[in-house]
Amino acid sequence: MKYTIEQQAEALVIASKACNLDAHITTFERKSDLTTWADRIIGIFYRKSMPVKRSYMTCNTLDMDFFFTKDGEAIYTYAGYADSRDATEENIVNAFRLANKMKEEMQKAIEKNDL
Numbered sequence: 001m002k003y004t005i006e007q008q009a010e011a012l013v014i015a016s017k018a019c020n021l022d023a024h025i026t027t028f029e030r031k032s033d034l035t036t037w038a039d040r041i042i043g044i045f046y047r048k049s050m051p052v053k054r055s056y057m058t059c060n061t062l063d064m065d066f067f068f069t070k071d072g073e074a075i076y077t078y079a080g081y082a083d084s085r086d087a088t089e090e091n092i093v094n095a096f097r098l099a100n101k102m103k104e105e106m107q108k109a110i111e112k113n114d115l
Contacts, residue, residue: 001047002072003110009051010113011074012066015105016053019098026052037079038063045069053102057095059086064099066106074106 003011009025016023026033028050034040042052042065053066062080069075076099080087 001070003068005049005051007110007113008068011068011106011109012051012053014109014113015066015074015102018105018109019102021053021055021098021102024053026054028052036063036065038065038077041065041077041079042067045075055102057098059088059091059095061086062092062095064095066099066102068106068110072110074103074110076103 009027012025013023028034028039028042028046029048031043031046034043034046036054038054042050045067047070050067055064055066056062057064061083062078064076064078066074066076078099
């Protein structure tokens with residue numbers, strides 16, 4: 001693994017703060033911890049003790065998870081549904097803009113703090 005679990009978790013906290021998101025990081029200890037649809041997509045990349053930032057981004061119907069691959073690449077998964085209340089074009093576009101900013105901040109933080 002390119003970066004330690006601690007480095008990944010710290011980069012997630014730094015990126016979350018840079019994007020004005022809460023800095024609560026979850027750790028997946030086993031595949032049964034993957035409960036949301038976005039979590040389940042992580043199954044492709046799953047590693048024990050994997051730190052993940054979960055977020056519903058700017059709308060309750062769009063679930064996103066942010067994490068690092070074993071090669072150190074910042075990525076995110078997403079899943080959701082569209083309803084008339086929450087999944088407006090503006091909310092969806094803003095959510096993906098914020099997600100891409102988060103991904104960029106994660107990569108910047110992990111590379112800057114590589115020990």
